[in-house]
Structure formats: structure tokens, C-alpha cells
Amino acid sequence: MNKPLHEQSLKELSDALQSKQISSTELTESYLNRIESYNDALNAYTHINKEITLAQAKAADKTIANGNGHILTGIPLGHKDIFCTTNMPTTCSSKMLENFHATYNATVIERTQGIGMPTLGKLNMDEFAMGSANENSAWGRVANPWNQNHCPGGSSGGSAAAVAARIAPAATGTDTGGSIRQPAAFTGITGIKPTYGRISRYGMIAFASSLDQAGPMTQSAYDAAMLLNTMCGQDPNDSTSSNIAVPDFTAGINDSIEGVKIGLPEEYFLKGLDPECDLKIQDAIKLLQKKGAKIIPIHLENLKYAIPTYYLLAPIECASNLARFDGVHYGYREENISNITDMYELSRENSFGDEVKRRILIGTFASSGSYSAEYYQKALQAKSVIRNDYRKAFSEVDVILTPTTTSTAFETANKALTPQEMYLSDIYTVTVNLAGLPAISIPVGFAKNGLPVGAQLISNRFCEDIILRIAHCFQSETGWHTQYSDDFK
């Protein structure tokens, strides 16, 4: 074996495990050692339990030895700390859920552990998945492996940093407005948000239920396809999970992209996009053209409504979802209180972070009194208008290519960015959630500051296969996705 274990793809690790060149215990131990060496620099993991993880690896070895293994059995996985787990705490990176142990496993956890993928640990995130820099965590900020003075993006920043530093072979994330794709772009990894309904949300702590979706964060598109095969599928515990058949996402991934029509929306390449990012994306477009894709200019003219729409709908759902955290049934409860109002208000006030409180207040504000009729209904109409834009676009093209982010990763504690400016940086990702579409972010190069640049591929609902095929084609021709920082070698 030439490559060290942590540089190997899921496919390579799977081959090594199935052919018994390595055991799951060896593989898992090697990752736990890397976590021990590098996690302090990144703060990617918030909870690890070697005993539990190694017991799961041992069980996976037995399964493989008995010939009952799945293709991913024995490969350890990091989980965003938003997924409920019974044997490790589930905190959503909030003081509100400090030491909270769920009474059941999320479906994503059941499915991955069910095929024998040991859990490496729980990964840091922006509190309750609200943020774009992973600076809103009660357990401290996460650093970007490429430059530790920069953020890894958010909210799945811990997952992105762990995969980018090769202290997890892959990880789970969630995406409500770009929380998988933006950190994937900022750290130079691959991250896919599948169609809304593809993956069960059962046991995934809700932020904005009509927009939240889980997905894999991996080194490559092929790895993402392998994980999607396990994570997707209808779940009787989530009535919004789709009953549409789940294909084998790896089956057609090597097919040619000759003749595939890729739309470039003019509105995504105007002012606001960093010229260096633009340049790298243009290079990627040229490569895809060389591989036979047809590039077609298109318009998504209602992009301008994306931010007000998202920042009305998401906080309104957030305020409703987070109302359950009142100190009664679980979570933080303020001590020494004499009445129920104090208990509610002080428990929430003293355990939620600033960004969570801000979004709860925006949501309560926008859904109160006549504001609700005036703004919420308008936002719902805008959501339909944005969906219609995409519907029209997909009658002309198969896939849409855009930048994932307006720039490379922000500097840590970038005081120059107000919350509104930070929200505006989500402009390229939020429409995908509003329309419920699948989208993938892949690394397409590095800017002069040494930070990765990401491109986003969007397809029609339940057509993840085509964006995976294009991403895999691109990654077969380039090596951006195989690079990781020298600091972690």
C-alpha cells in the first residue's frame, strides 16, 4: 500500500477492508491517533469516545470476517453534532443542550452505524446550525486547516475541517441555506446537499424544517455517491422523506458528460463575486467544455429576492422550532428561579448564543401581528417565484453551474462583516434550499492567499446522479480534491 490510510478514498479503504489488507480496528485507531494529534489545532471534534468507537470497529471486523459486510463496513465516520445519538452527547454546539443524551438515534446514525460504520466522534458546528463561519459554537470556533486564522465556513464547519485535515475519511453535515456547500468550498472538499426529502430528517435537530437537509461531506464526488447510497431513502419516521426510488449513485458516475447542457446564470457572475474565484470557475468551465459539455448562458432573474426571502422564512421556522427549548423537558435550566416565567426566559437567555437569539427574535418579529401577513406571505410567494425560475431553467439545461461562495474563507472574527453582510455571502446557496434542489460543491483551485475556491453544480429535483457524474468527471481530470494542507501531513 503506497498511500497512508488517511489519504485514501472511501473506495480504496473499502477495497483494503474487504480484501482484509487492513482491519477496521487498525483503520479506526489510525484516525483516532490523527484526531489526538491535530484536533487541538482545529477544534473540529467536540466529543470523542475511543472505547465506544473501537468497540464498533471490532464489531465491524467481525461482520466482515463473517462475510456479511456492506461495501462501507468498517470505515469510520464523523457526525455533525446535530444528529441525535444515544451513546454520545448531542449538543448542537449549544450550552442549551450541554450534556444532553438523546433517547434515540437519528435515522442517519442508524443507517450508517447499521452497516457497521463506526462513529469517530461528534463534530463542532455553528450553534443550532445558524452561522456561516463556525464562530457561533458554545465549544469555541473551528479553524480552517488551510489557514488557521481563517474560518472553515458554517454551519458544518467541524465536518468540513475534519475531512479537509484528513482526521475523518468522511463526515455528515446538514444544509439549510448552504451549510454543507459553503464550508466544503472554504476547505477544499466535496459536499452535496441532496434533494429535500432524499434523506430522513428524523433525529436531526430542526432549524428550519422546510429547508433542512442532511448530506455527506467527503474528499471526492465518488465518495459522496457511496455515502448517499447508504444515507438516502424513505423513512416511516419522517413524513417528508420521499418515496422516490434511490438509484445506485455510483452506477453511472463514470459515464461521459458529452452533450450535457450546463447553464451559466448571468446573475451569479456579476458584481460581488471575487475576481480570483471567478477566474478559477472559468477554468473549470473550460475543462468541462473540453470534456464535451455544452455551455449555455441562462437567467435566474429573481436571485435578488433570495436573501430577504430566506431571512424571513428560515428565522420564522427557527423561532417556532426552538420554542421547545424552554428548560422544562430537557436542556439547560437556570438554577435558583422562583417562578415559571423566570425559568423560561432566563434558561433561554443564558444558554442561547447571540446569533441564535438574533434569529429567534427576527423570526418572532416577522411572524408577529400584521408583519406576518405582509412579509411571510410575500416570502412564500417569492419562494414560488424562485422555484419557477429554476423550473424554466431546467427546461433548457440539465445542470446549472455557479460559484459556491462570493469569496474564499473569511478571516476569523471578521469584525468588518455585519450579520447582514454575512447573510449576503450566502446569496449563491440559499436559492437551492428554497427550491428544494440538489447541489454539490467541488474544489476548483486555490486563490493567491492559499485558500480553496469552490464551484457549485445544481440539478433538477431527484437528479443527484448528473451532478455527481459531472463532479466525478472534473475530479478525474484534476487533483484539487486530493490536496490537503502540509500542516496535517
Add this chain to the structure above:
Amino acid sequence: MSKLNTQDQQICEEIVTQIATLAKLRLTNEESEIYQAYFTELLTLFHELDTLDISYDLISDNTLLNADDCREDMPSTIDLSGIKNASPHFNEKTRYFDVPQFIEYDDE
């Protein structure tokens, strides 16, 4: 909620306090001032939707393709064994969650 109306482009302290009460959050005076300015700014952002053209028919996009596809509705026994881990306030004796008394009696 008559005080909350969309014509108010300037958010007053009273509205912020009212919103915080609804959200079960307690704001300091300083925070309250920040949110006054913040909400006023947000209204400008929300008003960007005023130019939205909804004159044409919108096709509703039904996300729920399987709305009738619910799991079987079967009574089941709830396993309470893990709840003690989830909440230190669960009272095994009463099988309720303990909270401060919220009804005050005359003789107290």
C-alpha cells in the same frame, strides 16, 4: 398585536420588548436598543420583496409526493428508560417533569 403594523418603519423600544416577551427572551437595555436599530434595518431588507412580480400564475410545487404514505398508526409503549439521561428534571415517581410552582394559592 395592534401596535405591530407594517407602516411602522421606525421600531420603538416597546415593540422590541413585546417581541422579546413573545420569544421568551429577556433583553438588557443595551440589547433592546441594538434590536430597535436592527429591526428597522430588517424592514428595509424585507421591503425588497415589494417589487416582486407575482402577476403570473404560480405552479405550486408539491414537495410532499408521498403525503398519504404515512406509517401505520399503532399504539406503542413509550420506553422511559433513557429519559433520565436526557433530562435531570424527570421525576420517575410521578412520571412528569418537575418545574417551579406556577399557581400561587391565597394561603401561601
